[in-house]
Amino acid sequence: MEKILVTSALPYANGPLHLGHIAGCYLPSDIYVRYLRIKGKKVIHICGTDEHGVPITISAEKENKTPQELVDYYYEIIKNSFEKLGISFEYFGRTSTERHKKLSQEFFLKIYEKGYIEKREEKNYYCENCKRFLPDRYIEGTCPHCGAEGARGDQCESCGRWLEAFELLNPKCKICGNTPVLKDTFNYYFLLPKLKDDLKKWLEEKENWKDFVRNFALSWTTEGLRARSITRDLSWGVPVPLEEAEGKVLYVWFDAPIGYISITQEWANKNNENWEDWWKNKEVKLIHFLGKDNIVFHAVIWPAMLIAHGEYILPDEIPANQYLVMKGGKMSTSRGMALWLDDFLDRYPADYVRFGVARVLPETKDSEFSLEDFERECDTYLANDIGNLVSRVFRLFEKYFNNRVPEGETSGEYENRMWEIINSKIVKIEKNFESFKFRQTLQDIIEIAQEVNRYIDFTKPWDVLKKDKEEGGKIIYNSLSAIRLLSVLLYPYLPFTMKTLRDSLNLGEPSWDEVKNPFLNEGEVLKSPPILFPRIRGKVKEEVTEEKEEEPKEEYITYEEFRKVKLVVGKVLNVYDIEGADKLYKLEVDTGDRVRTIVAGIREHYKKEELEGKNIIIVANLKPRKIRGILSEGMLLAAEDKDGRVIILTTEKETEPGLGVL
Ligand SMILES: [Zn+2]
Ligand SMILES: [Zn+2]
Incomplete structure (x- = not known):
């Protein structure tokens, strides 16, 4: 295998x-x-x-x-x-394991003994103020290639080129800001030019690679190939396994x-x-x-190391993004500007995050992430196209068949059309999975879900079932089988929810055999799944009016339950921006008992001065929660109109902060 x-x-x-x-x-x-x-x-x-x-x-x-x-x-x-x-x-x-240290040292020694590593006397930057050598990132300066400021002593993040510290213009010590001086030392160099021909030959064979990866690597092999220092004067790392090299460690990109x-x-x-x-x-x-900034290392340096070593296999594919x-x-950690994954996972289910990111994977060029598009797409595709498909089919399935899979023909005018479209999509999906085109694949899978929805819209099972249970059963059978197919295709993207869905279909780990034959066993009893994808934003209008009677009833809460919610009037004292969160404000609100901090997503809708001094309504006994590292001690009430504009609730007349709301 x-x-x-x-x-x-x-x-x-x-x-x-x-x-x-x-x-x-x-x-x-x-x-x-x-x-x-x-x-x-x-x-x-x-x-x-x-x-x-x-x-x-x-x-x-x-x-x-x-x-x-x-x-x-x-x-x-x-x-x-x-x-x-x-x-x-x-x-x-x-x-940082012992095993890793041992293997890295063996690797070094092996290619050292084969003559691919050479010791060279050189001058390195030394900070007289900090009294230490300044390896790579301890120095910053201007990139000699693209002119970007803040290029590091090992690489320019802006143009992606690998640099040596001495190439930087206007170098500065990262710790204290002083201009460093050059001082005598020695380091070990990996003799890349010796491997040039082997590397080039190997790269030229990689015709199926993404163009930008292969071209980048090839041009680097032709233009940028010179011996590279692979050791540093540093105490943290894998010690160079030679007696003469005390106090030196392997450059992190070597180990x-x-x-x-x-x-x-x-x-x-x-x-x-x-x-x-x-x-x-x-x-x-x-x-x-890997990401774009790692191409040089994985498509040039690392294969060169592997060729030099000689015992290991080389990469077949490098599908960099x-x-x-x-x-x-x-988005970069080192520049302190980022959408933190953990913040997202606190706010949204993991599958929503996976979906939102999969929609914008930068597979061939840089792509942009917007929170607004993210939420809208989750609602449109996850909640409407996929989640609603599952619930509309299961509602009828439960009502008319008590969750027992009915007998079903898989051919018929509408059925043939649907399965033909699905099968032609599957050919494409398989091909695109194999060639790392996950964005297009997801789009095609969504289109399958949309096709199943269309099939249901055309065949109107809610009408058919009232008159002809057998004919209606056929629609349910085909729809459920298509849902099963989707549970396999979506599994790589939405593993948590698809597991829930497959549990309700009495299915375990997915297999491609199900894609070839997704038809369910007649007579099997399935379980109705929970709502798979609750909407993030407000309710979206129900598109199929005929199904109205199937709508779940409004859920009531008792007065006693409502009484538990403590609403008070608060007076906004101060409003602050939150760095890196362009939708949020930090409000300081006087609620009579004390001044509370409240984080609210209204920055796009109100200027600070429009809020300051205003009386607002606060849910005062909501469990405090950390948002962007700030403890929010309550929630303000607001209305949202059909254009998504947010209007905060306030009192009609001037009142004292802390007043209870009836
Ligand atoms: Zn640059
Ligand atoms: Zn310094």
Whole structure:
């Protein structure tokens, strides 16, 4: 059986994840491995935190922690976020393990002994104020290629080029801002030019790669290939395994990709598998998922390391993504501007986040994320097209068949049309899954759901069932079978909800056989699923008026229940912006008893001065909750009109703060 080894770029353990990380790498890889598992392939998905390097020591200094404390802290945070988002790794390891250190040192020694590494005397930047050498990111300056400010001593984030610190114009010490001086030292260089021909030949064969990945790598191989320093004067990292090199560690970009192997060893060790069956087996297909800023390392440096070493397989595919952009800038942890994944997971179900990001995956060019589009698309596609399809079919199924699958012909005028369209889509979907086009695939799956909705609109089972139960049963049978098909196709994108849906269909792990034959067993009794996708925004108008009678009844609460809600009048004292949250204000509100802080999403609708001094109505006994790191102690009441404009509720006459509302 074909074996596929999938890796996702190792996230740096120096900060939490943001949506840019997810879109660049982890969601596409997870969609892909889930698809492969449905296909019955033997696949392992390997990832872990990258715990060495200057970004770690800089963050540790900033947070007043030791590097080890910092990476321990972020390892847990990152691992936890991935779990909540449903990213399914076979193993999520880390690079600060003994195993990793040992393997990295062996790797270094092997290519050193083969003559691909050379010791070179050189001058490096040294800060006389901080009394230390300043490796890569401890220096910032102007990029000599694109002129961007704030380029780091190892790479320019703006144009993606790999730099050496001495190339930077106007270099400054990152710690104290002083201009550093050059001082004698030595480092070890990886002799890339020796591998140029092998690399070029290997890259030229990769004709099926995304153009921007292959072109970038090829042009780098032609123009940018020179010996690169792979050691640093630093105490945190994998020590260079040579006596003469005391006080030096491997450059993090040398040891990090070796992490793919050491983490696989870790996985194998815990699961009674043989790691060499993966890394030393030519039959295995190796696929690296990563973001644009990692292309150089994975498509040039790492393959060169592997060629130099000689015992391991080389990557077959590098389906890198471009950047997810918000409001004109890249999301980046190092620049402190980001949509944090954990904030999203606090506010929305994980599948909504997966869906919203999958809709805008930057597969061929940068793409933009907007919160408004995100919420609207979740409502339109998840709640209406998919969720409503399931509930409208199950409502009739329960009412007329008591959830027992009826007999059903699968041919007929409308049925033939629907299945033909679905089957032609499946051919396309399969092809696009294989070629990493997950955005288009999702679109095609949504269109299948829309086609099933159309089938129901045309055939009007709610009318047919009143007159002809057999004919109506046929529509229900075909619709339910199409829903089953959707539960397989959507599984890579929406694993949590599709599991719920499949539980109600009495189905376990999905398999591609179901796509080929989605028809349910007649006579089987299914369970009605809960509402799969509650709407985020206000109610959307019911599109099928004939179904009105099926609408669930309004739910009432008792007066006693309502009495529990404590509403009071509050006077707005001050209004503040919240950095990075362009829809939110932080309000300071006098509610009689004290001044409360309330976070409210009304920034797009009110100027600060329109709010200050105003009497508003507050739910005073709502459990306080942290929003963007601010404890919000209540909720203000507002109305929303049909254009989505928000109008806050206020008192008709001037009143004292703290007045109870009847
Ligand atoms: Zn640049
Ligand atoms: Zn300094």
